[in-house]
Amino acid sequence: MPIKYYGIYLCYAPTIDLRGEGLGRYLASFLKGASQRQDIHFIIACPSWSREQLTELLLAESVPQNNFSIASPKTFPAALRLYNHWKRYRGKPKKPSWLGRLYCKAINYKASTVEKTLNHLAQTDSYLILGLRLLPLALLVLASAPFLPIFITILALSSAPKNIRRLLGRHNQIIVSMWSRWHRMLSQPKNDTLSTRMYQSMESAEIKRMHHMIEGMPEVRAWYSPTAFWPSFNLIDAPKLMCVPDVVLSDFAIGFSNVGGDRVLYNFEQIEKAIRQGTNFVTYSKDVKFNTLINKYLIRDKDISVIHHAPNNLKPWISIIGLDNPEAASYGYSRSLLYGAIKGKCGTDYSYGFDNINFKFLFYASQLRANKNLLTLLRAYEYLLRTHKINHKLLLTCNPNAIESVKSFVIEKSLENDVLFLKGLQVNELAACYKLADLAINPSLSEGGCPFTFTEALSVDTPVVMAKIPVTEEVLTDPRLQEMTFFDPYDWQDLASRIEWALDNRDELLTVQRKTYAQLAQRTWADVVDEHLQVLERISEGYPEKTQA
């Protein structure tokens, strides 16, 4: 059977860890879905610095390696290699140097000698013995004599006239500022303008190398970019399909205005440029198609395809096979995972001592961003808790420090011991949280496609309440389910009453939601891949074929 080749274009910055990106997981699911096809092969083109990470991601996600390959420029840019060496060096646990060790010993020796001498001095009743006892102290003073000039200089400076100190202080400021700049360049290069400019130059050289490589791949019928981050994708001289998950910044302009400064603005401008120069698009929802691509970027209807996600099934991550009561075993395993997560990932004194593994909780898995509407959930939760309508905890997976108002709400309302933040959950831990939660909640105001919360929760038999937003209405269409599941995300009281109702009517809600889940579960990632391939085929039709250079 002849094999058809398609390209996947990635151009992430070296600092991005694909394993932490939603798109990383999406790519893994996509390639898993493609693995059943024997007639296709994906070539993933990426910068040299992404190859290792990408390989690790696909291994971690157990993606079969049968029908994809990774292509990248062979060598790393030298500056990046140096930077990586530096990072590795900084990351190593430090052994104290010989000088440091000697210093510590000397300090310890000095402390014990002085202590002993003073004790002896206090206890002696003879001048002779007193003289002998003072000898080690005198030797210590003598040994310190070479450091005397330094001590005197410091003393002199501290009592020097103000203007001399100011002069020295000014030089000191320059040194401090240079040091902090140097430190920022090495520790947070993306927040430093000079490093950013250097990176952009390095990236542009790498892109040239990538594109040179891509030009030598005439067998690739069409290229696919899973995101709209990279305007350079449009430079490929072949049929191209760009996925636009969403452009969330434009709908939450104020909320994002203090996130990441002008670096994020630059990224946003890159996205806009990529979309404006793009030719064929795919979105996860009709909502993004119409409200973003057609209405905002004036892309033609015919140039946009909508391909919905397939469900995320978390069940395999916590299923125990081969026992008499697999369900009980699964619960047990999930509890142990959750117990570990509470102890290890909350990072609070409260959680270290929390030993009740049968506690009741509500669960929302999401990063903390301006569109996630977490404050509405917290307001609703606080109301339910304080009016004694529920006794649950609220488990979240985000870092509360990402948005100041969220952090301060939790503190002001004294919710620190009831709202627990489990950061950096593994997939099995995530599955365990969903499994054990009484209710999963998603208050998000805007998403590119129907949030995975529904299928992830239902895959482990947990009911969900969700914000009524266009992308959820587009996929969850059963009117009865909508009535039971949706709440107005702009109204925390509506959310509170929905949670209360859902907890009181959990079984009824679960029964209705299971039906829809069963329908959605018919769709697999193989279907998603097939639909993408249809679009890629369509756009490559009529495109002049290239021959090997």
Add this chain to the structure above:
Amino acid sequence: MKKTRAMWLINHTTLRKFEAAQFKAAGIDEIYTPKSFPYDEGNLSANVEYSLDSDLSITEEELEILNAQNWYESPSAESWEIANRHFDIVFVPFFLDQLKSVTLNFRGIIVLRVFGHAAGQTYSQLIYQYSGERLVRQIKSLGRRFWFGAGYEHLYQIEQNFLASRNCFLPVGLSTTDRSSEWTGECRKILFVCPRIASSSHFGSVFNDFLINFGEFPYTIGGAQPIHVDNPNVIGFVSREEHERNMREHRVMFYHSQQPNHIHYHPFEAVAAGMPLIFMANGLLDRMGGVGLPGRCKSISEAKQKIRKILSGDQNLINSIRASQGALLAAIKAENCAPAWQSSFKKILSELQILKNEETDKSHSKKKKIAIIFPKTEKEIDFQVAKILANTIFTGSKLSKSYAEVIFLYPERNEYEECDFIDLHKDIKCRSFNWKKLSSSEAKRAMRYSGHEGWEPTEANYLTVDDGIRQIQDCDLWLVVSDLVDKPLLPIRPTVHFIYDHPKRQSENALIPEEKSRLNTIRAAEKILVTTQSTFDKAAQYAGVPTKDIIKLPYLMLPPANTSQPDITPYYFILDVGTQQRLKKALQILEFFYAELDGSLQCLILAQHRPQLLDDAIFLQKTKDNIHWRKSPDLNIYDKLIAKCAFIWNMDSSDMGMIIPMRAANAAIPTISIDTPAAREIASHAPLDQAWMTDASPRAMAQALKSMEDSYPTYKRRPPTTENSQIDDIEMISMEYWRAIQECL
């Protein structure tokens, strides 16, 4: 198949002939042109043409309605209905009011016809500068219905994306007749066209430069001069015949402009007339074939040298210029421009077809959301006003079948309880908020993210409303009750202020920074809503808001009270105190009232908090014993208290201070108020006579209060008049408020 018709809402005489021909060549035979135009800079070369009307296949009545409109300002709703029914395309020049009106009302294709601006200016900037973010939003919302109809190919390159991405090249064409053989050049003078010397600073300085550089030569200055210029060489507006004679007989024309994006017609007229054209390099003529022509000059001294030679009859130079300058006409010749026009028309018409067939976005018909923002104020009544306003707008939208969502926003840190919102309509959602201050760089990023790539901050800080959800970006309009905002609001959504008070105008602190911010805030608003002529005048006279941006609405009314008047002798009056500053004075008045004038009725103060001044040692015990405080009750209890009181004493001089007196008047309870024009204006609608006290010394005011105590039973209901019955109709008022809101959406 329906005919494609176009409206060419331009009155430019020279352009019309050429462009109408292009429409017809594209198969658009029916073209409507306006029958009136305003006098301004852009319309000096304008006239009215009726001949195209005969091709229109619309009814005579409809044509009559269209012809009666001023298409440059605000044509009637009926005329837009006709336009939308019969026409598919509108060409609109760069007049911002006209552009606003067209983008707001026309539902077909809109082509903004532009011919370039002076160097350093772009259309995008001018739109931001003079019409603000709203017009940018409006243009963007048109999507592919909008085209940037650039007269010169390169114009879009300097524009922001919302214009540049919609570029549609429609070259400027000129119907010229080659009369070069008729040129005589017998008038040994330079012809320099420079209109409006005395009325335009730009042309004034062009004229002065000309005199400095070329004043030594004989010259004639052409071009209309609305204001007389005291120079015999300035000939002003001339007849067509004289104009042609000037073109035929003058020895040389000098064209000064080095603008890269704009050009005038007269250099082309000179070339067509065969007159040698001396022009400066690096202007738009260079792009039109001017580079390399012998009439092109890199410096003024070169131009002087060439002009000197021509005036002295250097035939070699004259002939070489005349023989070569015809190349300039090539770029504007009808036959050369036609292909670009036809290709652009093809693009426009195919887009029109696609738009008709394409699936339309459902979000266009989604409900509008109006945010009623109540900032923290020191007056109790403001909270009531905000709620009444929210109810009024909600009712208006419901009655108009628009069914808008109304969101009521109140400050989070205030001690409002659930019962405080009981008188809001049940479908109005409430949200608490905090003001969020954005630095200029955050404001810039927020605006960039929301699609304003050219917006630059002009203030150090901006305010936004942080509701903890989406900073009310889900709302289509932000209506702020009052102008008590100490920083400008981020113009990410259209903002409207409902104003009923301008206390600072009478105070000595009129120039304090807060006042400056308040004024800036009002000036930046989309519209200002007021309820009295007095406040209208203050907004115009004091804040300097153009009157077209101030909407006067009927006075807000509460639903009628259903309390019957008890048959008991009243023993108290109600003091509506307004601000805390007024309270001190009120207590001084009461001191005179009780201590000197032996006032017998007790005074009831209704306020959220007990006034601390009541404990002040300076007031006599007798006074204190007669003054009682009660927490502001809800409306029903308020009504009961009103029904049992003798009269209302209103110390609040703002427009909305009259809300309770008006309600009391409906229950036949009189009020004595501070005498202000606004209060008089409002009270003229009341069904009961009112009493007035001048804001003077406490003693004089106490006497007025005493006189009210003695005479309140004599105040009788007025017979209903057209004037006072008008405002009884709350539904009518609500509809009017909703119409005002719709204007801003």
